[in-house]
Amino acid sequence: MRSAFYISDGTAITAEVFGHALLSLFTVEFKHYTEPFVETEQQAQKVLNKISESFKESGLRPLVFYTIVNTDVRKMIAKSVGINYNFLDQFVAPLEKALGVPSMPEKHRTHSIHEKTYDIRIDAVNYALANDDGSNIKDYHEADIILCGVSRSGKTPTSLYLALQYGIKAANYPFTEEDMGDILKLPAALRRFKKKLFGLTIVPERLHSIRSERRPNSRYASMKQCRMELREVENLYRKEKIPFINSTKFSIEEMSAKILAETGLQRRKY
Amino acid sequence: MRSAFYISDGTAITAEVFGHALLSLFTVEFKHYTEPFVETEQQAQKVLNKISESFKESGLRPLVFYTIVNTDVRKMIAKSVGINYNFLDQFVAPLEKALGVPSMPEKHRTHSIHEKTYDIRIDAVNYALANDDGSNIKDYHEADIILCGVSRSGKTPTSLYLALQYGIKAANYPFTEEDMGDILKLPAALRRFKKKLFGLTIVPERLHSIRSERRPNSRYASMKQCRMELREVENLYRKEKIPFINSTKFSIEEMSAKILAETGLQRRKY
Known part of the structure; x- marks a missing residue:
């Protein structure tokens, strides 16, 4: 070779x-x-x-x-x-x-340190970690963007990539069964920051396969559950006019580039 | 312009x-x-x-x-x-x-998805998150590398970058005052995996400035404390022959590239 x-x-x-x-x-x-x-x-x-x-x-x-x-x-x-x-x-x-x-x-030192963008990225990574998985809904006013979606639809890697590559502060919020109830409604914590929301979705087969690796044969991983959750979130995105993309066929780089392109969000690091 | x-x-x-x-x-x-x-x-x-x-x-x-x-x-x-x-x-x-x-x-789709490397990277990101900041010393047998150093010396962003860019499973362990005692000794949890250890250090002035932003006027952020902690970890690295680098002047990209070059660690994604 x-x-x-x-x-x-x-x-x-x-x-x-x-x-x-x-x-x-x-x-x-x-x-x-x-x-x-x-x-x-x-x-x-x-x-x-x-x-x-x-x-x-x-x-x-x-x-x-x-x-x-x-x-x-x-x-x-x-x-x-x-x-x-x-x-x-x-x-x-x-x-x-x-x-x-x-x-x-x-x-010429393209990937060398620039004091200012360095701090911006570290800050953004710390923000993404502190606001991962709905863990801290108090600080959404600081977010540049809030990624939402069901568990295992790609929110965490995407928010970390946005932070590391672009210095963007991305929180992420997982819709859970508690949010779902009879019909999924936008949680109050998110409604205030609706303009910052960006939805992720994924095809049920892929979600089923990802969740099955994590918890085989669970209700959480079942096709029925995956289908139901995805139907609910997609309905919500449409009803509330939240922009969203389907992560199934995209790499982390593609997702992030598409989110920047669709939202017009300005990166802090070039 | x-x-x-x-x-x-x-x-x-x-x-x-x-x-x-x-x-x-x-x-x-x-x-x-x-x-x-x-x-x-x-x-x-x-x-x-x-x-x-x-x-x-x-x-x-x-x-x-x-x-x-x-x-x-x-x-x-x-x-x-x-x-x-x-x-x-x-x-x-x-x-x-x-x-x-x-x-x-x-x-030609350089940054497009390849099913296999995609999963590897997501796995590595999940590993880095689960093993961030000494939170999970049980799974070090799975680590490709364990970054160690004092609080705020750059471990977390570096481990996330290694995961996202290269699919490398990087845990990170912070040396705390409890580890220090009279003299910093290698914690038992780390000694078993000594070959996987890679140390980070930083100049006291920079550490002082980073910590001061987080907790101004604290003992944690004081020059005296920063100097003491860094002296202890650098002595440990030398005594135990743990390879280490000084993160002060390097970007996350440079740190990661240097770590790969020094350890010979194989990336899982090219």
């Missing part, structure tokens, strides 16, 4: 994201190696050896995606036996021309 | 990461617009109008970073009045040649 290397003197996240996007266009399988914080010539030599070994083993030239600020290290990696993609570099000259200013590569 | 647009018929995360990395090489400020899920010609027209308006307002041609699978939509965006970067495309032909197979652009 051919290898793909993602190399950087930073986190290598940019190299990974770019490389994965490109490789996802092909139906070929690759062995992936991420090599972050390659900051010295000695470390670069180690990585070069790894690339050479992988070439020898597989007989296929590894793909090498890299973004490296340090000039000496960059020059070394550029000479690897792999097929080398210094993918940012070829956009720099045209962009310098378009902007009319020179680039400052030494400033 | 010049605008930068990130456009895709998917999440636009790839366009964002690539565009940000490129723009971070310049000391120019930009206004950022992310336009995900542009899937129809009607939606494309709306985005084109936005680009034109931004050009009119600022007098500066917006930068447009895009990855679009849909051919009609892609052709429309390619004709925007901005400076257009279809940055993946120019790597496709050389890569097809290198791999000897054609690309399958319709498969």
Whole structure:
């Protein structure tokens, strides 16, 4: 199997994201190696050896995606036996021309700390944790958004992703059987903040399967119960005009991007 | 101010990461617009109008970073009045040649769902939550890694990031004053899993400032207390040969990448 290397003197996240996007266009399988914080010539030599070994083993030239600020290290990696993609570099000259200013590569630390956005994200994560699963309905005035839905419809991972990636304060509220009664009504705690509500739903089969892993053969996991709860929440969303999406076919990234797009919510970190 | 647009018929995360990395090489400020899920010609027209308006307002041609699978939509965006970067495309032909197979652009959904990695990540998030802050020392046998450190040294956001991005099960354990006694010893619950331990530390000034926001003028937040706790944990790390890093100057992404690099821990999602 051919290898793909993602190399950087930073986190290598940019190299990974770019490389994965490109490789996802092909139906070929690759062995992936991420090599972050390659900051010295000695470390670069180690990585070069790894690339050479992988070439020898597989007989296929590894793909090498890299973004490296340090000039000496960059020059070394550029000479690897792999097929080398210094993918940012070829956009720099045209962009310098378009902007009319020179680039400052030494400033390039995309995923490095920026004091301000750092605090914002930590705050948002703490908020999401303190307001997870309806645990703290007192602080909804601070929320940027309140995700609601039945148990195991994807609220918690989505609210944490919104916090970590975008610095958005997302509370989440689970509709429970107590809320349901004869017919699900909007709980008073939520009605005051109706404009912040965003609903999640999911197909009953998937909910049944997720809940069954957690509590096999329970009423909670039964198809009948899943169907009933989902019918109730979807009716509520429609009646109260709460925007909602179906999480079944979407990744956490897609859910979060869709929620931002639909609500127009401004992220605090770019 | 010049605008930068990130456009895709998917999440636009790839366009964002690539565009940000490129723009971070310049000391120019930009206004950022992310336009995900542009899937129809009607939606494309709306985005084109936005680009034109931004050009009119600022007098500066917006930068447009895009990855679009849909051919009609892609052709429309390619004709925007901005400076257009279809940055993946120019790597496709050389890569097809290198791999000897054609690309399958319709498969391109980098941040879309893959049933298996999805479950792995949700599981890991649930694990991190259930094992946050020393709340559940019974399940450490399941942990891929156990982050330890004093209160507010960055354990929780890091463990959640490891779960969400990499599907890694990270527990975290806070050393408390009870653990400290006269001298901090490794708690019995941790000693059994010593090989999984990874320590965090932070400079006292920063810890003092973080804790002061939470509990101003408390003993907990005092410089004296922060210094004492950090001295104790760093002595413990050294004595017990627990690998550790100082979180003060690092972003959550950098911490996580460094932890993976130092431990050799395998991610479950690429």
